[in-house]
Amino acid sequence: MHSLSVSGQPSLLCQLEWKSLNQVPDSHIWPPDLLHHHPTSNIIPPSSSMPIIDLTAADSVVIPLIGRACETWGAFQITGHGVPLRLLDLVEAQTCRLFSLPSAHKLRAQRSPSGGVTGYGPALISSFFSKLFWSEGFTIVGSAQEDARKLWPNCFNDFCSAMEEYSKGMKDLSRRVIVLMLRSLGLSEEDIDEVGPLRGHDEVEPVLQLNYYPPCPEPDRTMGLADHTDSSLITIIHQSSCVTGLQLLHHDESDNPRPQWVEVPPISGALVVNVGDLFHIISNGRFHTVIHRAIVDRTWSRISVAYFCGPLAHFKVGPIQKIVDPNQGPAYPGITWPKYLSLKKKLHNETLASIRLPLAAKRQDDEKKVL
Numbered sequence: 001m002h003s004l005s006v007s008g009q010p011s012l013l014c015q016l017e018w019k020s021l022n023q024v025p026d027s028h029i030w031p032p033d034l035l036h037h038h039p040t041s042n043i044i045p046p047s048s049s050m051p052i053i054d055l056t057a058a059d060s061v062v063i064p065l066i067g068r069a070c071e072t073w074g075a076f077q078i079t080g081h082g083v084p085l086r087l088l089d090l091v092e093a094q095t096c097r098l099f100s101l102p103s104a105h106k107l108r109a110q111r112s113p114s115g116g117v118t119g120y121g122p123a124l125i126s127s128f129f130s131k132l133f134w135s136e137g138f139t140i141v142g143s144a145q146e147d148a149r150k151l152w153p154n155c156f157n158d159f160c161s162a163m164e165e166y167s168k169g170m171k172d173l174s175r176r177v178i179v180l181m182l183r184s185l186g187l188s189e190e191d192i193d194e195v196g197p198l199r200g201h202d203e204v205e206p207v208l209q210l211n212y213y214p215p216c217p218e219p220d221r222t223m224g225l226a227d228h229t230d231s232s233l234i235t236i237i238h239q240s241s242c243v244t245g246l247q248l249l250h251h252d253e254s255d256n257p258r259p260q261w262v263e264v265p266p267i268s269g270a271l272v273v274n275v276g277d278l279f280h281i282i283s284n285g286r287f288h289t290v291i292h293r294a295i296v297d298r299t300w301s302r303i304s305v306a307y308f309c310g311p312l313a314h315f316k317v318g319p320i321q322k323i324v325d326p327n328q329g330p331a332y333p334g335i336t337w338p339k340y341l342s343l344k345k346k347l348h349n350e351t352l353a354s355i356r357l358p359l360a361a362k363r364q365d366d367e368k369k370v371l
């Protein structure tokens with residue numbers, strides 16, 4: 001049974017309530033099959049843990065490592081990225097400041113029930129599940145001012161300037177990472193200017209998702225954030241450095257016939273890069289969009305800050321022609337980010353499959369049959 005807010009939407013258990021609980025309420029107890037359909041007990045050994053790539057190394061070293069990570073994991077961690085630790089600490093401190101506010105206070109910036117995206121509320125994917133997540137979220141698209149003003153009418157500047165500086169750092173970093181990813185697919189710098197999804201990158205509105213996972217008395221019975229892929233080109237995640245929670249679904253067919261959940265260990269100063277659905281599309285399926293989730297801890301709270309990098313809203317992205325095998329043809333049609341997001345709102349993890357095109361050979365066969 002969900003707790004219901006006055007608006008009739010499922011409400012969050014807010015921080016004061018989280019703290020007062022010594023067991024998970026029914027509204028937040030997840031059926032074991034949903035929690036364990038890919039068993040967490042089979043955490044794979046560190047020898048095959050996800051790649052950590054130092055961006056200060058030469059391009060000739062970094063580019064193949066990134067390409068391989070995107071093909072086999074759909075994710076990697078980066079160090080040597082140039083974003084100062086001071087900025088990572090600042091954004092984390094301001095995120096903590098927000099989630100430490102009393103619940104009634106946070107609800108002043110609640111996401112609008114009529115399809116709003118920005119502001120305070122459960123993760124957007126929570127509408128796909130009948131059980132609630134053990135987490136709270138805050139979404140920023142472009143400027144945070146309007147919502148931050150509702151939280152701190154007289155002192156929203158510190159929060160907003162931290163988010164702005166962080167978004168700027170992430171925008172520059174995401175451009176750099178995307179260029180490296182495209183080069184690993186064999187594109188030259190000129191190709192990237194011409195065909196890349198980075199056209200108008202400076203004007204793209206930054207999207208930040210702040211996540212807070214409170215300590216949980218029964219972490220094995222609930223879910224911080226359920227399995228999903230991100231719709232972006234790439235997502236860059238900063239996570240608290242002391243507590244694990246983020247997990248990726250990894251399939252190493254040579255090692256194990258079944259996909260395994262793999263922990264993403266927090267490393268101070270490192271950032272996690274996830275390949276999103278749109279990069280999977282532009283790479284014509286070569287790069288893996290990574291299924292990931294967040295679990296919670298008995299003792300520690302955890303914070304994550306996800307920066308979603310996508311193309312300009314009106315810009316259609318599709319498989320980059322230069323890398324499409326002519327015998328196979330494009331695996332996806334061109335699509336804009338907003339159109340993709342509207343499909344994802346309906347279809348969640350089935351969205352990519354819903355737009356996948358039949359292979360060129362099959363298309364030709366089908367065309368012959370029609371003629």
Ligand SMILES: O=C(O)CCC(=O)C(=O)O
Pocket residue numbers: 209211225230237239245246292293294303304306
């Ligand atoms: O908490 C995390 O590490 C993951 C967050 C995430 O996947 C998201 O916000 O889309």
Ligand SMILES: [Fe+2]
Pocket residue numbers: 228229230235292306
């Ligand atoms: Fe995500």
